[in-house]
Amino acid sequence: MSFRRRQLLGWGLLGVAALLGALWLARLDYAKKISSDVLDLIPTDEHAPELALVRQLASQAEARTMFFVLTGAGDKPASAAAAERFATELTRSADFDQALPMADTASRDALGRELFAQRFALLFPQWLRARETSHAAAGGGPAAFPGWLATDAAAALGRFLSTPEALAFQDAMPADPLLLMPDAVDRLKNGLALVQISAATPAPPTLVWARLTASPLSDAGQGPAFAAIERATAVLRTQFPDIVVTYTGVNRFAAASRARIEHEVSWLNALSLAAVLAVALLFIRNLHRGLHLLPVVLLSMLGAWVGTTLAFERLHVLVFVVGSLLTGVSIDYGFYLFMQPPARPDEDYWEKVRRLAKPLLASCFTTVAGFALLLFSELPLIRQLGVFVGSGLVCALAAAVVYFSTVKNPFLEARVFRGGQALPAGVRRGVRRLLVAVWIGALPGLALLTWKDDIRELEIPSVELKREDARIRVLFGERADRTVYLTYGANLGEARGSLEKLAAWLGTAGGGRTQTVGLGAVVPTADEHGRAVRFVHEHPEFEPRLRAALMEAGFEDGGFAAFFDDYARFAASVNEASLDAAVHALQSKLLGPLGLLLHDGKPLSWFVTVASAAPVIAPPAETHTVSANQLQSLNRIFTRYRQSALWLSLTGLAIVGTGVLLTYGVRDGVRIFAIPCGACLGIFGLLGWIGQPLNLFHLLGAFLGVCLTHNYSIFTATSAYLREPPPVSVRMSALTTAASFGVLALSGIPVVRALGSTVALMVVVSLLLIEFEHLTGLGEKT
């Protein structure tokens, strides 16, 4: 085939591939395809209940909550009318499904009315259990209980009338002589201070609580919601010109993080490409011919984007941040093919390709095999990264082979840098020994390694936002000494049963100091409800006995007609299913922050308990309770995934290592593979000595580093067999890779920094080992 024909064919092939790839990418809906939602980092099929809880929580009311502070002229609290207007404007937008001023008592009134309406189904069972306990403690038998209960209730009512609370409840008492409402309030009151929104101060802040319609981690919960807030503020200013609205919410952090990650994708990729080209241009004689490397890198990136977007329905944006490292890796094949001189002046291009096929294919396929193993990771991000880098590398190799067939003279001459060779043999030997000594000294540091998996390291810290968030949350009553527990179950009944166990545990583990508030105080357990149902059915005599006891205690006959009418209706209709209906009726009235206390849904329902002076230890498993601190839960997930990634990496290393051993024999294979493994262990040992905690991404970086540096080792071995110095392509490749990963080390995202610095360090250390003739022995042997 003539060169011209080969060139046309090559351009045609590459052009068609680029066109198809570009067409595919052009028709994608990127808003749907690419996510910045931290929850997309968690597998959707995660079955552990507490992780399902975290996933649900993040989309549920708690995370959708937004807090607003309204101030007027002179930084004084805005008026109640301004808060009312702002809340009204927010609810006009489809982006908010609830908004209410915190000073508005409507939600508490609604809850109070509903509790009163459902007092027999919700409050009577707990009251009855408490009276049964007192009766039993006094040594009373079951037969005497109804009579004792009637007398005791009448006496309790008499005592209650002289308390301050009696005047608050006086209108309700004719319908509630058993004092079910005061009893419930008494159970709640110790904890009420824990959820007190604002202390009684001369000028309490004007606060508005709102709930987003969409998840704060989705696009719909961010841009449109912020626009709605802007609109509501603008409308408010027409009436209150000096008003200032400050606010916080999960969506602010998510949006800021997303914006900065997107910014990082752009500049990291650009800077990475620039750094790689700058290093490349340092080594090549003819700068404009160096631009031949660019199509290979671009086609590799195109292939990686197409491969991942084809393979996954939804991708996390971090893949593209971390994926920018591909620039430094994909250029390797271009270097190796383009910079290897022809074996003889008339060597045909395809002959050269065949000659270099073994190291090219060995390095490419072992690296791809290593990354392919990431497909078995539980973590979607790791799987996506595996496909991104794997497909990018295959495309890079194919693009390099085809592209350089279209270049008339496919040889790029390098500048002469002798590297380690420039030093006298004795110095080289000394440096080599020094490196080995440092490595041996570093190894004990492995025992000092600590691991810290923190979900926050996936995001760019937003100091200002955090400060503002903390300020506003304090105004809304959040305090650091509070612990929020979520007690879950497959349904509310199960969750309520577990809540009883939590209460018992808090009572003992908290040493009596723990105070709590939650709807457990007004929602009975299934057992309590069942006992109440049996009591009203089995003891119809209770009603006349109570009437008589009340009369005897000095109460008016007929004074409690409303109560006896309601009790008769309750006794006639109550059954085992009544509780669910009552709880759902109550739930429908839980608006605003109160709505966060209870969640009925699939796959989990839960009760929220707010506690002060809570035990420092986590609740036992049988309580089915987790602290609502999502951070801790997500960190636990990441710890688990890191352990899983460790096993995957070790398996990948075993595969890569076996490939090297099979290709080069045990003795040479060990020597070749010692470079990547030694660099990895040495760097981790050093990190252990300096006390740098490691995370999942250090591990991932190490795995990537091993895959990359073993390429250099293989290419250098090929030269060593011919008693040649390390090829310049290895030096260039290593330095370009170090440059591209070094750029990642500049990222604002801590995990990306971790990955970039780990790989860059490994590459630099491996290059040092190569430069100082670690593999020279292979040539001496032959």
Add this chain to the structure above:
Amino acid sequence: MKCFPLLLICLLASLSRAAETDPLTEPANRIAPDDPAWKDLAATFARKPDTTANFSEQRFFPFKKTPVELKGESRVSAARGLSLHYTEPEERTVILDSQGVLVRDVRGENAAPADPRASAANAALVQVLRFDLPALAENFDIFGRREGAAWQLAFVPRAVDLRRAVGLIVVAGGADAVNRIEIRRTTKQYVAILIGPARPAPFTADELKQFFR
């Protein structure tokens, strides 16, 4: 004499009935907060020192044949608010001040949750005992009648929620003394507080600690 809701009054506000009326609340008796006819009395009250007085309280409930009777000592401080120390039938101290309501009894201390209606109602009692008509006028329509040294004032909450929660407040006195306070919900449901002669005396440090916040 703790006349206002301590806990979750808001939950029950809607269950409350409309406030009682009184002939005193006829339009002819309406007075402005700065009515010159009442300025001398307001000035006298403004000069009053901190005082202690015995009081008895009768609570009338429509479902109870006889009223519930309570007794105790009240302390009024211009700086610290009102303290009601009940001695019968149970010992209990109720403090109403700028921070709201605090109850001290054998079970310890309990502060009522913040609620605008409860705050307005509690503040009203303190303002009544200080004769602070301008402050009362923010939330109440004021009616009054004077016959010689004797005087009578009625306070009708303007807001519906407050009217439901508090009802009608009627205060009667002679010269610079408050003799009787009634909080009327209905003719059968009200609280009547009889206040004995005031004993002007600065509070000791122990008294301040025990009876105020």
